Amino acid sequence: MTSASAPLVSIRSLHKSYGPHIQVLKGLDIEMKxxxxxxxxxxxGGGKSTLLRVMMGLEKIDSGSxxxxxxxxxxxxxxxxxxxxxxxxxxxxGMVFQHYTLxxxxxxxxxxxxxxxxxxxxxxxxATQRAQALLERFGLGGxxxxxxxxxxxxxxxxVAIARALMLDPKLMLFDEVTSALDPELVAEVEQVILxxxxxxxxxxxxxxxxxxxxxxxxxxxxxxxGVVVEDGPPEQVLGSPREERTRDFIDRVFHIKQ
Amino acid sequence: MSLDFSVLxxxxxxxxxxxxxxxxxxxxxxxxxxxxxxxxxxxxxxxSAIVRxxxxxYVEFFRGTPVLIQLFWIFFCLPLVLGVELSNLAxxxxxxxxxxxxxxxxxxxxxxKSVGREQMDACIALGLPRRVQVTNVILPQAVLRAxxxxxxxxxxxFKESALVSAVGMADLMFVGQNISNNTARPVEVLTIxxxxxxxxxxxxxxxxxxxxxxILKKLAI
Ligand SMILES: Nc1ncnc2c1ncn2[C@@H]1O[C@H](COP(=O)(O)OP(=O)(O)O)[C@@H](O)[C@H]1O
Ligand SMILES: [Mg+2]
Numbered sequence: 001m002t003s004a005s006a007p008l009v010s011i012r013s014l015h016k017s018y019g020p021h022i023q024v025l026k027g028l029d030i031e032m033k034x035x036x037x038x039x040x041x042x043x044x045g046g047g048k049s050t051l052l053r054v055m056m057g058l059e060k061i062d063s064g065s066x067x068x069x070x071x072x073x074x075x076x077x078x079x080x081x082x083x084x085x086x087x088x089x090x091x092x093x094g095m096v097f098q099h100y101t102l103x104x105x106x107x108x109x110x111x112x113x114x115x116x117x118x119x120x121x122x123x124x125x126x127a128t129q130r131a132q133a134l135l136e137r138f139g140l141g142g143x144x145x146x147x148x149x150x151x152x153x154x155x156x157x158x159v160a161i162a163r164a165l166m167l168d169p170k171l172m173l174f175d176e177v178t179s180a181l182d183p184e185l186v187a188e189v190e191q192v193i194l195x196x197x198x199x200x201x202x203x204x205x206x207x208x209x210x211x212x213x214x215x216x217x218x219x220x221x222x223x224x225x226g227v228v229v230e231d232g233p234p235e236q237v238l239g240s241p242r243e244e245r246t247r248d249f250i251d252r253v254f255h256i257k258q
Numbered sequence: 259m260s261l262d263f264s265v266l267x268x269x270x271x272x273x274x275x276x277x278x279x280x281x282x283x284x285x286x287x288x289x290x291x292x293x294x295x296x297x298x299x300x301x302x303x304x305x306s307a308i309v310r311x312x313x314x315x316y317v318e319f320f321r322g323t324p325v326l327i328q329l330f331w332i333f334f335c336l337p338l339v340l341g342v343e344l345s346n347l348a349x350x351x352x353x354x355x356x357x358x359x360x361x362x363x364x365x366x367x368x369x370x371k372s373v374g375r376e377q378m379d380a381c382i383a384l385g386l387p388r389r390v391q392v393t394n395v396i397l398p399q400a401v402l403r404a405x406x407x408x409x410x411x412x413x414x415x416f417k418e419s420a421l422v423s424a425v426g427m428a429d430l431m432f433v434g435q436n437i438s439n440n441t442a443r444p445v446e447v448l449t450i451x452x453x454x455x456x457x458x459x460x461x462x463x464x465x466x467x468x469x470x471x472x473i474l475k476k477l478a479i
Contacts, residue, residue: 087385101379103395105402118390149476163384
């Protein structure tokens with residue numbers, strides 16, 4: 001499965017509910033090619049976070065399947081069955097959350113080296129060296145020994161991104177990573193993600209930031225009511241959406257009058 | 259009759275020995291009691307109703323009865339139940355460990371709860387194995403959050419340990435009572451004994467405030 005057109009991620013008929021009454025994903029199909037940067041937009045409560053959490057292996061699913069790089073990753077036959085997750089595949093996916101979720105009792109550098117040392121058995125010296133280089137690259141060279149509580153929101157989020165990158169992910173998931181930030185701190189985090197985009201790191205991004213969506217996306221998916229409503233290049237979905245529901249949403253959220 | 263503290267000079271050594279017994283007993287029971295408390299605290303979040311039930315009966319019983327009665331029970335009844343003689347130290351350690359385990363388990367339970375789901379999500383997203391999640395992420399945060407309350411628990415234990423004198427263990431309190439009986443100077447002796455307890459407990463209570471202020475603020479947890 002190495003040909004250029006083979007999908008990186010293939011989501012088939014994904015169903016997910018919380019309890020018997022809250023059906024969140026109702027048969028989602030998404031295919032993602034290597035090198036694609038997919039921005040997912042949609043109304044609040046529409047299941048965007050749930051989609052990313054499922055892809056990270058944080059949630060059980062009712063039914064459907066996800067393959068990654070051609071390998072089976074997540075599957076479940078029905079709501080009563082166990083959700084099968086291939087944890088080896090999961091290790092090649094990284095995620096950054098809205099609320100940073102750094103380990104508060106560990107310094108910045110310890111946050112970065114914990115997983116490489118404990119998961120991959122990397123030597124501490126080598127992990128520390130890589131971590132320091134990554135921090136320098138993200139403008140955090142002087143913060144290695146600071147604790148998360150001593151950092152600004154923007155710095156915390158850059159640390160969180162660096163922490164995920166320490167494991168050399170083949171796919172990065174970003175769930176509204178600038179939503180909790182003061183407006184003046186948003187750009188520094190988005191710059192870092194744009195840097196990663198230049199290296200063709202595949203990513204799936206949930207964001208409400210129009211400027212960012214336009215600049216980062218190679219493709220935009222509009223998700224509402226638990227299904228994909230519209231899926232296409234950013235110029236189409238953000239610029240001149242075909243579906244009425246997409247248009248309404250874009251008008252409302254992004255204040256763009258067609 | 260005037261106060262005369264000089265009588266105590268003769269008993270320096272006895273008091274030091276008593277204090278050493280008290281400190282030894284307290285330290286042993288802090289280590290054993292906190293370990294027990296952590297395990298019981300964890301058990302109270304167990305998915306098994308039986309495990310939860312046993313843990314909470316234990317905790318409620320030891321929190322809801324006077325320590326003095328627990329002590330008497332373990333000194334006098336436990337040897338009959340077990341059919342073995344227990345040394346004074348062993349009985350004291352068992353009794354105070356069970357007491358300490360019960361109160362610290364509540365402390366740990368609250369702090370374990372406060373290590374939220376988001377931290378677990380981060381662990382899974384980083385692929386940390388369960389063992390690493392517990393030892394490197396959950397346990398240290400639970401202990402840090404619990405630290406001020408645990409320190410208070412330890413100070414309570416240090417003071418409560420004076421109760422073992424009632425069953426004949428030669429701790430600081432017991433030695434103090436003995437000296438006071440022999441010298442007929444209870445006011446002086448008990449004042450000095452109280453001051454010794456205070457001299458140790460007071461810096462520790464200050465430490466609680468320090469820990470609360472410094473560490474927790476630094477970590478913002
Ligand atoms: N752990 C949960 N338990 C129950 N309901 C949940 C849970 N997480 C999310 N939901 C519900 O699922 C729906 C989709 O949520 P979410 O995926 O967070 O949407 P979005 O990220 O698009 O705003 C919402 O109605 C939300 O209330
Ligand atoms: Mg969300």
